[in-house]
Amino acid sequence: MGEGSYCGRGYMEKIILDLVDRRILAVLQEDATVPIADIAERVGLSQTPCWKRIKRLEHEGVIESRVAVLNRDRLGLGVTVIVAIRTAQHTDDWLQTFAEGVARIPEVVEFYRMSGEIDYLLKIVARDIADYDRIYRKLTKVAPLHDVSSSFAMQEIKSTTALPLFD
Template sequence: MSIALDPLDKKILTELQSDASQSLDEIAKKVGASKTPIWNRIRKMREAGLITKQTTLIDPEMLGLEACFFVLIRTSEHDENWQAKFLKTLLERPEVMEAHRLAGDIDYILKVRVTNAKAYDTFYQALISEVKIFNVTALLSMEEIKSTTMLPVD
């Protein structure tokens, strides 16, 4: 389900995605409106579920998480119990930044952040000890070319 947004809503969302720590005064000045209507629109977008949460982005390399692996998973298991166990395992692993169920030959793709290859192996060993997996392929990202949390609102 999508929500109808007017140009002012889109400007507000762009500003919030750019830096949600901005004050209402700063946002209002940048989008050309006063504080009260800005606050009311933000509140309505939260209530509608469009704005889900505010968070802080942290540089992973400054935390020593220098290795980013994309993990391709194929499974021969597709029943509800296996999926529930797999989901529980992924949710409990802080290394897993993203997880997607796919259409096609690969069943799942994970984005995993760890300190190095040895830490990835520790993650891998823990994963396969928890759930039965047919095939795992790990791809090391050599360079992050683009990474954004900003969605296009135009």
């Protein structure tokens, strides 16, 4: 195995991937519904070794899940809001309360604890500005906040779920 690193969920051992693993992952990131036979053909393996590699990548946690990526606009969620939050409280209890409260707001699709002047950054999807106001009011009741600053995305220029797979 490779060197370890710390991730948001704890200490994770870095997994060493060969070129075939990377090719399999690239296919799955593009379309997780591709049949094993097609993946195997694209990466130059027979089906059984390909299937075993995918199972190993799942078991090792490289593949966390396979999901459908939905179109926000088609679902009426046309407003994307980036919310920067500062707090005067930095205790474990406050963070636990805040994190649990934010987890109960389904419109928050990303949530980060930051370094620097901003303590937390959230990405929120909403139907419109009035819908965001509803979400904002819910968010501000979760825990005491010092400052909440909202920025509305004017245009989505790049958005991907695909991670870079370097050789």
